[in-house]
Amino acid sequence: MSSWADTVSSAPPPATTASDRGAISARGLRRTFGDTVAVDTLDLDVPTGAVFGLLGPDGAGKSTLIRMLATVLVPTAGEASVFGHSVTTERDAVTPRIGYMSQRFSMYPDLSVAENLEFFATIRGVGRADRRTRSQALLASMGLDEFTRRQAQHLSGGMKQKLMLATTLMHEPDLLLLDEPTTGVDPVSRREFWRILAGLHRAGKTVLVATPYMDEAERCTHIAFLDGGRIKQSGTPESIKALVPGRLLEVSATDPRAALAVVRTLPGVASVHLLGDVVRVLWEAPSEPVGPLTSALVAAGLHGVGVREISPDMETVFAFLAEADAPPGAGSEVAS
Amino acid sequence: MMATLTRIGAIVVKEFRHLLRDPRMLLAVVITPVIQLLLFAYAISFDVENVPTLVVDLDQTQTSRTYLEQYEASPFFEVVAHGSTLADVDTAFDQNTARVAIVIQAGFARSLAAGEQAQVSVMVDGSEPNAAKVSQAYSVAINQLYTQQLTRQWADAQGLDLSSVGMLEPRVRTWYNPERRSSDFLIPGLMVVIIAIVTVQQTAVTLVRERDLGTEEQLEVSPLRKVELMVGKLLPWTLIAFAEVAMITGLGRTVFGIPMRGDFWALAVGAALFVFASLGMGLLISAVAPSLDTANILAMLIAFLPSFLLSGLAFALDQIPVVLQWISYGFPARYMVTISRGVFLKGAGFPEVWPELAALAVYAVVMIVISSVLYGRRARR
Numbered sequence: 001m002s003s004w005a006d007t008v009s010s011a012p013p014p015a016t017t018a019s020d021r022g023a024i025s026a027r028g029l030r031r032t033f034g035d036t037v038a039v040d041t042l043d044l045d046v047p048t049g050a051v052f053g054l055l056g057p058d059g060a061g062k063s064t065l066i067r068m069l070a071t072v073l074v075p076t077a078g079e080a081s082v083f084g085h086s087v088t089t090e091r092d093a094v095t096p097r098i099g100y101m102s103q104r105f106s107m108y109p110d111l112s113v114a115e116n117l118e119f120f121a122t123i124r125g126v127g128r129a130d131r132r133t134r135s136q137a138l139l140a141s142m143g144l145d146e147f148t149r150r151q152a153q154h155l156s157g158g159m160k161q162k163l164m165l166a167t168t169l170m171h172e173p174d175l176l177l178l179d180e181p182t183t184g185v186d187p188v189s190r191r192e193f194w195r196i197l198a199g200l201h202r203a204g205k206t207v208l209v210a211t212p213y214m215d216e217a218e219r220c221t222h223i224a225f226l227d228g229g230r231i232k233q234s235g236t237p238e239s240i241k242a243l244v245p246g247r248l249l250e251v252s253a254t255d256p257r258a259a260l261a262v263v264r265t266l267p268g269v270a271s272v273h274l275l276g277d278v279v280r281v282l283w284e285a286p287s288e289p290v291g292p293l294t295s296a297l298v299a300a301g302l303h304g305v306g307v308r309e310i311s312p313d314m315e316t317v318f319a320f321l322a323e324a325d326a327p328p329g330a331g332s333e334v335a336s
Numbered sequence: 337m338m339a340t341l342t343r344i345g346a347i348v349v350k351e352f353r354h355l356l357r358d359p360r361m362l363l364a365v366v367i368t369p370v371i372q373l374l375l376f377a378y379a380i381s382f383d384v385e386n387v388p389t390l391v392v393d394l395d396q397t398q399t400s401r402t403y404l405e406q407y408e409a410s411p412f413f414e415v416v417a418h419g420s421t422l423a424d425v426d427t428a429f430d431q432n433t434a435r436v437a438i439v440i441q442a443g444f445a446r447s448l449a450a451g452e453q454a455q456v457s458v459m460v461d462g463s464e465p466n467a468a469k470v471s472q473a474y475s476v477a478i479n480q481l482y483t484q485q486l487t488r489q490w491a492d493a494q495g496l497d498l499s500s501v502g503m504l505e506p507r508v509r510t511w512y513n514p515e516r517r518s519s520d521f522l523i524p525g526l527m528v529v530i531i532a533i534v535t536v537q538q539t540a541v542t543l544v545r546e547r548d549l550g551t552e553e554q555l556e557v558s559p560l561r562k563v564e565l566m567v568g569k570l571l572p573w574t575l576i577a578f579a580e581v582a583m584i585t586g587l588g589r590t591v592f593g594i595p596m597r598g599d600f601w602a603l604a605v606g607a608a609l610f611v612f613a614s615l616g617m618g619l620l621i622s623a624v625a626p627s628l629d630t631a632n633i634l635a636m637l638i639a640f641l642p643s644f645l646l647s648g649l650a651f652a653l654d655q656i657p658v659v660l661q662w663i664s665y666g667f668p669a670r671y672m673v674t675i676s677r678g679v680f681l682k683g684a685g686f687p688e689v690w691p692e693l694a695a696l697a698v699y700a701v702v703m704i705v706i707s708s709v710l711y712g713r714r715a716r717r
Contacts (some may be wrong), residue, residue, distance in 0.1 A: 072553045092559070100557045106550030110357040111350070122346040123558045125339060151357075167554075 022047045023175050023206040024069060028078035031064050038064035040229035041078065046208055046222070048174075051201050053220035054210040055318070061229040062210035063103055066179045069208070070100035082175060096125075099168030103179040103210075105160050109153030113144060113163055116152055121170035131170070138166040142196060158189025165196065176200065178209040182216065194219050214315040225318060233321060241312050244320050246270055246284040248312045252277065253297060254304040262300045263293065271320060282320055343560050347568025351542070355572070365538070369530045369580050373587060376526050377519050387412060387471050390434035392419040399445035403456070406482055407438060412474045425459055435461040436471045448486065520595070523588040524676035525649035528669050529640070530584060531577050531607070532614050536639035539618025540631045542569050543711065548628060562712050566704065570615045577611040578604075588680075598678060599685030606675035606689065609696035613668040614639070616703025623711040643669030671695045 024046035031039040039061040046052045054062050067073040069080055071091045079086060085093040107116045117135045126134070139145040142162040147155065152163060161181050168176060178197075182190040194216065197207055201221075209220070217223045217237060224234035233240055253259035260279045264272045268285030283289040290307050297305045312320075355361055389407060393400050407413045416434055419425065428434040439457040447454040458475045546552040555565060581604075588594040617638060625631035644650055646660060647669035653661060664670045671692040678684030678692075686693070 067553075070553075070557055072556050095557045095559065098557065100553070102550055102553055104550050106554055108350070108354070108549065108551060111353055115350075115353065119346055119350050120554060120558070123343045123555065123560045125343075125559055 023050070024052075024080065024082055024208065026065075026069070026078065026080035029065070029068060029075055029080050030077040031061075031068060031073065032076045037229050039068070039075075042229065042231055044080075044224065044231065046206065048206050049201070049204055050222045051197065051207045051209065051220045053217045053223040054208060054226055055212070055214060055217050055223055055314075056210075056226035057212060060226040062226055063179050064229075065226070066100075066177050066208065066210055067102075070098060070177050071095060072100070096171065097174045099171070099173035099176045101164050101168050101176070101178045101181055103183065105152075105164065107152045107160070107163060107167065110151055112149050112151055113139070113155070114148040116163065117167055117170060120167045124171040126171050134170055134172075135166070138169055141199075142166055143192075156189075158185045158192065161185055161189070161193060162196070165193070169200075173205075175206045176208070178207065180210050180212065182211060182213065190216075214318055215313065217314040223314075225321070227322075233318075237314065240314070240321075241317055244282065244312055244317050246282050247289060248310050248316060249281040249283055249289055249293065250308055250310050251279040251281055251293065251297070252304065252306040253279075253302045255302060258300075259297055259302055259305070262297055262302065266293070266296055268292070273319065275316075280316060280319075339559075340561075340564055343564050344568045344571070347560075347565060348571050351569060351572040355576075361538075365534055365576060365580075369534065369584065370587065372530055372533075373523070373526055373584055374591075377522055377592060386414040387436050388416045388434045389413040390417045390419055390425060390428045390437040391415055392422065392424060392437065392439045394442045395440045395444040397445035399448060400440045403440065403444070403482060404438065406478045407475075410474065410478065412471065429459075429461050436475070438475070519588075519592045520681060521677070522649070523584070523592055523594050524680040525647065525673045527581065527584040527588070528610070528647060528672045528676055529643045529649060531580055531611060531672075532639045532643040532669055533636075534580060535573050535577050535611055535614040536618040536621070537632065537635040538573055539569065539615045540621035540625065540635035541628060543619065543622035544625055544628050544631045562708055566619060566708055566711075569619075570612070573615055574608070574611050577614075578607065581607045594680060596680055597683035598680065598688075600679070602685050602689055602693070603676065603679040605686075606672060606679075606693055606696065609693060609700055610668055610672040610675075612700035613696050613703055616700055616707055617668075619707035620703060620710065623707045638667075642667035643673075646670060647673040649673055668696055668699050671699075 022045055024044060026042060026044040028041050028043065029039055030037070030041045042061075042065070044065070054065065056062055064073065068075050069082060069087060071087045071094055074088060079088070081087065082094045083097055087094055108119070111119065114135065117139075118131060121131045121135070136145070139148060142165070144159060144162055144166065147159065152160065155163060165178070165181065168178075182193050185193065190213075197209070197219070200207060209216075211217070217240075220237065222234070222236055223240060225232045225240075233243065251259055251263060256274060256277055256279055260272055260274055263269055263279060263281055268283055268287065268289065270282040270284040272279060272281050274280075281289075281293070283293075290309065293307045294305060297307075355365065391404055391407065393404060404415075408415050413436065417424075417428060419428070419437075422439065425434075425437040425439065428437065437457075437459040439459065441455045441457070444454045444456070456479065458472065460472050543552075546555065585596070585603075589596060618635065621631055621634045621638065625634055642664070646653075646656070646664035646667060648664075649669075653664060653670065656664075675684075675689045675692045675696075678689050682688070
C-alpha cells in the first residue's frame with residue numbers, strides 16, 4: 001500500500017482563508033450515550049485546506065465526533081464551530097458549507113445513481129443547470145457515468161461509496177466530513193477513492209476523514225489518533241513518526257518466535273513485537289544495530305537470519321505508541 | 337418560498353418514484369382496496385333472502401294450504417321441503433337443509449272456523465342470529481297479514497264495513513335504504529376503512545424507512561425543514577387517497593349500484609380532512625416507532641381495528657359499551673363514516689355534516705402538530 005503513486009501529502013500547500021479559527025475548532029466537546037462516553041472532552045483544530053485523518057479502532061468515537069461536527073448529533077457538553085459558526089446554534093450557516101458522508105450507505109436503494117444525485121442536490125438548493133453540469137462532471141471524474149441509470153442497490157461497494165461522495169459534492173461544500181468512506185471497499189477502489197480526495201485537496205477543500213486503516217494516514221496532511229473518546233496523538237504524519245525514538249528494524253528467521261525471545265534480552269532494544277512472520281525491533285542505542293543483532297541471533301543457533309532497517313509506517317508507529325501508552329504487560333504480542 | 341416549493345416538489349417526485357419501483361407497494365395501494373371492497377361487500381352481507389324453509393302441515397286442509405301459500409309467495413322464504421312429522425324438523429336443521437320450519441298443528445282449520453285461536457309453530461335455527469331474527473320478524477308479519485285477511489273476510493261475511501270502524505293498519509317503511517340492501521350500508525363505511533388502512537400504514541412506514549436507510553441524516557444536513565418533509569410526504573398520499581375515494585365511489589355506484597344522494601363536495605372535503613387526520617396518525621406512529629415492524633403493527637392496530645369496529649361500520653355505535661363509545665371519539669373513522677353514509681344515503685350536504693367536518697379538521701391539525709413536534713424532538717437526540 002505504501003507504493004500508492006498519488007499521495008495527498010505530495011500536493012501543493014493549501015490555500016488559506018481569512019478565518020482565524022480554521023475549518024473546524026472544537027473545545028471540550030463531549031458526548032455520552034447513557035453511561036457510555038463516546039467522545040470525552042476533546043479539543044480539535046482542523047486548518048482550512050487540510051486533509052485531516054481521524055484514526056482509531058472501532059468504538060474510538062470517530063463517528064460520534066464527525067456526526068456532532070455535521071450537526072446531526074447534539075453535543076452533551078462543549079462547543080464546536082465550523083468556519084466560525086457554531087454547530088449547535090448556527091446550523092443553518094454550517095450545513096450549506098459541509099458535505100457529510102456517513103459510515104453506512106445512505107442513498108435510496110431503489111433510485112438510480114442520477115436520481116439520487118438529482119434529489120439530494122435539489123433539496124440542497126442546487127439549481128437545475130448546475131445540477132446537470134456538476135453531476136455530469138462528477139460522474140465522469142469518478143467513472144460512474146456508465147451507471148447513471150443503475151439503481152443504487154445494484155452498485156458495487158466501491159461504486160456506492162463514490163456515489164455517496166459525489167452526492168456530498170453536488171452543492172460544492174468547503175468542508176467534507178467523511179466517516180470511514182473506504183471501510184469494506186476493495187484495495188483498488190480504496191486507491192481510486194484517495195485519488196479523488198487528493199484532487200479535492202488540490203482544489204482547496206478541507207477534508208476530515210475517519211479511517212481504521214493506518215496506511216491511509218500517510219495520505220493525510222494532518223492526523224489525530226483517537227482512542228476511548230480522546231485524542232491520544234495528533235500532528236503531521238512526519239511529526240507523529242518522529243515520536244518513535246530510535247531506529248526500526250525488521251528481523252526474519254525460520255523460527256520468528258525464538259528470534260523474538262533472543263532479541264528481547266539484548267541491550268539497546270527498546271521494544272519488540274511479532275508482526276506476521278517477522279519481528280519488529282525498536283533500537284534505542286546510538287550504536288549501529290544490524291551487526292550486533294545478526295551475530296547475537298546466529299550465536300543463539302537460529303537459521304535463516306536476516307536483519308534490515310526499515311522506515312516506520314503508521315501501523316508500526318501507532319503500535320509502538322500504544323505500547324508506550326499501555327501499562328506493562330498489556331498486549332499479547334508485545335514484548336516489554 | 338420558491339425554494340420551499342422546489343424542495344417539497346423533490347420529495348413528492350421521490351415518493352412517487354419509490355411507489356412505482358416497488359411492485360408490492362403498488363399492489364398494496366391499488367389492487368388491495370379493490371379486493372377488500374369486493375370481499376367485504378360480497379362476503380359480509382346482512383341481506384336475508386330465500387331462507388330455506390321446511391313446512392310441516394299436520395292439518396292438511398284447504399285453509400292450512402292457503403296459509404302456507406303466504407310463505408311460498410314471500411321472497412324471504414323458500415320452501416325447500418314438505419315434512420310429515422316433527423322429527424323432520426330436527427333432521428332438516430341438523431343437515432342444514434333448512435333454517436326455518438313452519439309447523440301447522442292438526443285442527444288449524446277447525447279452530448279458525450270456530451273463531452278460536454289457531455296454533456302455528458315457527459322454528460328458527462338460531463346459529464345464524466341475523467337471519468334468524470329477520471326470519472322471525474317476517475313470519476310474525478305474515479301471520480299478522482293473514483290475521484287481518486281473516487278479519488276482513490269475517491267482516492265481509494258479517495256485512496260490516498271495516499273502513500268505517502277505523503282499524504289501524506301499520507305500514508313499516510325503511511328510509512334511505514328502502515330495500516335494506518347491506519351493500520348500500522357497508523360500502524360508504526368500507527371506503528373509510530380502506531382509506532384509513534392505506535394512508536396510516538404508508539405514512540407510518542415512510543419516516544421510519546428514511547431512518548432505517550440512513551437518508552434521514554442526509555436530509556438533516558440539508559436546508560430541508562421538517563414541515564417541508566412532512567408536507568412532501570403527505571401530498572402523494574393525499575392524491576392516492578383521493579384516487580381511492582374516486583375508485584371506491586365508482587365501483588360502488590356501478591358494480592353495487594349504491595346511490596349518491598347528497599353533496600359530493602361535502603364528501604370530498606370530508607375525505608380530504610380524514611386523509612390528513614389519518615396521515616397525521618401515521619406520522620405520529622412513525623415518530624415514535626423504533627422499527628419498521630413496530631410501525632406496521634401499530635398502524636394495523638390503530639388504522640384497521642378502530643375504523644372497522646368503533647366507527648359504526650360493523651356495529652351501531654349506540655349498541656356498543658359506553659366505554660368503547662367514548663374511545664370511538666378518539667379515532668377519526670367514526671366522523672368519516674357518518675359523513676360518508678350521510679352523503680351517499682341520506683342526501684346530506686355541508687349543513688348536515690359540518691360538526692363531523694369540524695371534528696376531523698381539529699383532529700388533523702392536532703395530529704400533524706403533535707407528530708411534527710415529536711419527530712423533531714426525536715432527531716438529533
